[in-house]
Amino acid sequence: MDSNGGGAAQARETGTLGKLMVLLDLVTHADAPLRFTDVLALAGQPRGTLHRQLSHLVEEGLLELDGDGRYAPGLRLLDFAARSWARNEFRMIAEPHLADLQRATGETVHLGVLRGQSIIYLDKVEGRQPVRMYSQIGNASPCYCTGVGKAALSLLPAESLVDLVAGLSFTSFTASTHVSAETLLAEIREIADQGYAFDREEHEAGIRCVAAPVWSEDRTFMGGISITGPAYRLSMELLHQWAVPVQLAAARIMEGMRVRLGPRR
Amino acid sequence: MDSNGGGAAQARETGTLGKLMVLLDLVTHADAPLRFTDVLALAGQPRGTLHRQLSHLVEEGLLELDGDGRYAPGLRLLDFAARSWARNEFRMIAEPHLADLQRATGETVHLGVLRGQSIIYLDKVEGRQPVRMYSQIGNASPCYCTGVGKAALSLLPAESLVDLVAGLSFTSFTASTHVSAETLLAEIREIADQGYAFDREEHEAGIRCVAAPVWSEDRTFMGGISITGPAYRLSMELLHQWAVPVQLAAARIMEGMRVRLGPRR
DNA sequence: ATCGTTGTTCCATTATTTGGAACTTAATTT
DNA sequence: AAATTAAGTTCCAAATAATGGAACAACGAT
Structure with missing residues (x-):
């Protein structure tokens, strides 16, 4: 039934x-x-x-x-969402740092947070004009095959992580998509150690990214930022180089959150 | 109670x-x-x-x-809204015509529809980069003090119009904002005759616009498109000149709707 | 015109919401 | 630190709203 x-x-x-x-x-x-x-x-x-x-x-x-x-x-x-987005402090604080990162690399930068089993994208900064607003913003993507998603998962305490992963149903978007809890958990552990994550064409063929985790002190927001682009332009070597600037930007966002929200709490 | x-x-x-x-x-x-x-x-x-x-x-x-x-x-x-926006056919059909209008005038172009007493903006095309996605899109604005709003009202049958206006509570945003049902209804009648509407700094001081009504055949969408900009750049004379291209763009959007949706219905 | 399909309304039964009060937790004051 | 007040949470009988079967209306196709 x-x-x-x-x-x-x-x-x-x-x-x-x-x-x-x-x-x-x-x-x-x-x-x-x-x-x-x-x-x-x-x-x-x-x-x-x-x-x-x-x-x-x-x-x-x-x-x-x-x-x-x-x-x-x-x-x-749309009205509800516009208000939700406009008032989101996490996004407001992150905004300038996303723009910096975009300028430094010339590639598209995303900000996303974990909600349930999904990553919801809060912002996107693209190099050229074709910012089709809402194009990505607001979209919910799976956490197990996106850079931001895996970065977010690496922030979870062991128990919650296992529970969440146990509830996932894996869809094989490309040949590289994780399809088992075991391999995913192994990579998450690795990400937790090194402090950054890759998406090796796991969600969309030909698209790679490097992401770093970002979180608020009260754990209301656990997510990440990423630099995304076409595989032909973003070699894995280049992505490794970008791990540092992405982590730096993430650190600045978290510092911004601390300054802005800390005093009040 | x-x-x-x-x-x-x-x-x-x-x-x-x-x-x-x-x-x-x-x-x-x-x-x-x-x-x-x-x-x-x-x-x-x-x-x-x-x-x-x-x-x-x-x-x-x-x-x-x-x-x-x-x-x-x-x-x-956000997730819900992103889907609602992405799938909206009215918006998809209007998109290229908004871009044309933006290129022709160099000013910001909006698409909005009437929902209840509010105009909900479905799209916005700006000249320069600073498209802050969601900046305007999704926002609900009053119908009685925006160009798109008054254009939309001019599409209503007499009875519905009176009912709707009777339920409005007027907020005086600027010195030019309508604050009575009588003056508003008078202007709406005028707009219905001439086929386009102005916003003479009624919602925001220093901001003017010219708008034309757009609707779908089944009356699911009653709204409008507008060209908006600062009063110092957009003289009332210029806005009068732009009434024609705005109406033309509106006509093309409605034709697009007819072609796209007509056959199926 | 007739049949099959799709959508709408009705109402006794059933399940959920309601709201007052008792209870726990956190913050503030003495 | 203890006492006091405020803030938030849980509980349960009574009131209210949701449910779902069946009868009804509207539409399309043959």
Whole structure:
């Protein structure tokens, strides 16, 4: 009765809200707007119930219902997100250091934090114009195959790390993607020792990165910063050289957090 | 018993979700993270109830609770928003036309749609580099003092317009901001006739714009595009000249929508 | 026009939320 | 350091909202 096909649906302890969030997830993760019947099949709930739930989500602007009766993510989500992003202190403090790092290397720089099993990107600084805002910002990527993700994992205490990794379901994005908890844990240990992480085309073929962990003192933010670029331009040798500047930038961000947030706490 | 001090809280017909969204609104609209007691005062609910509600929101990632016991908007909202934005067809279709308009004028171009009483900005194309992603995108601005907003209002059928305007509470951002339903309605009628709208420093002192309405056939999207810039550079004479290219771009976007969405429907 | 499909409404049953009060923990004062 | 106050958390009977089966309406296709 509780067989989840491939989705990451979990029983949550958040009552009515939890059920609605599962629905919201379902619709926002779809590739295209879903009709009522599609959602019905995916959610596996009685029609009456589902209908009311969707109505409520639409009325609150979290979902939108177009003229053809198809459900899509609502635009009110943008308003919430804009506020969340604009007010995020971690991001504000990191911003100038990301820009410095971008200028020093000429490559794209990311800032991301761990939330659940995902890395959520908070900022992105690109060399040239084509900053397609939201292009990467806000995106949730797996933690086990991104530089920032593995850097973040290296910050976790042993027990939490094992628990988190145990809950992962590995998707093999490329030939280099980790597909077992063992190899991943081994690399995380190594990363914890050396203080920086690589992504050797594990998430996307032809894309490499070097990342360093960043965290706030209260452990509210555990994430990292990375320099990303095409493999033909970023040799592993070059990435090794960049490990130092990335770690330096990370250190400056953490110092900034300490100065800014320390006194108040 | 239902006396709302100054907030925009409304009784909604969305049951438990509605109550939680009011809370989410409350926290995301605050200027700084709120402590439990602060929320308690603002929400005016029993402690036990509020505690559980906040816990649920935090557990779902819609709010975050930092080490000092302060509630802030959650980062999961970014993930939702990124998907909502990335998949929005209206925005995708408009994108190239916004870029054209930006190149033709050299000034900043916006795309926004009406949601409730607000304009939500879906895209922004700036001349120079400083595209601070999310800077404007996702922001909700009042409909009665922005070019895009007034353009959008001019699309509403008479009855809906009156209803909507009746529900507005006018904030006087500058000396030119509309503060009465009468003058606003008069200008909206004028805009409906001529097909374009101005913002004469009504939202922000020193900032002007010219906007044209854009809508989808099924009326799911009613909004507009605008050219915005500093008053010293954008004379009212220049803005009058730009009314034509803005309307042209708007027409091309609507044609694009027709071609893209028409066949399927 | 008719049938099958899709979407909507209704209402007794069931499960969740509610809110007062008791309780624990942290901060402040004497 | 002990006492006092404030802040946050847990508990549970009563009130409220969610549930889901079935009947109903709207639409499309043959």
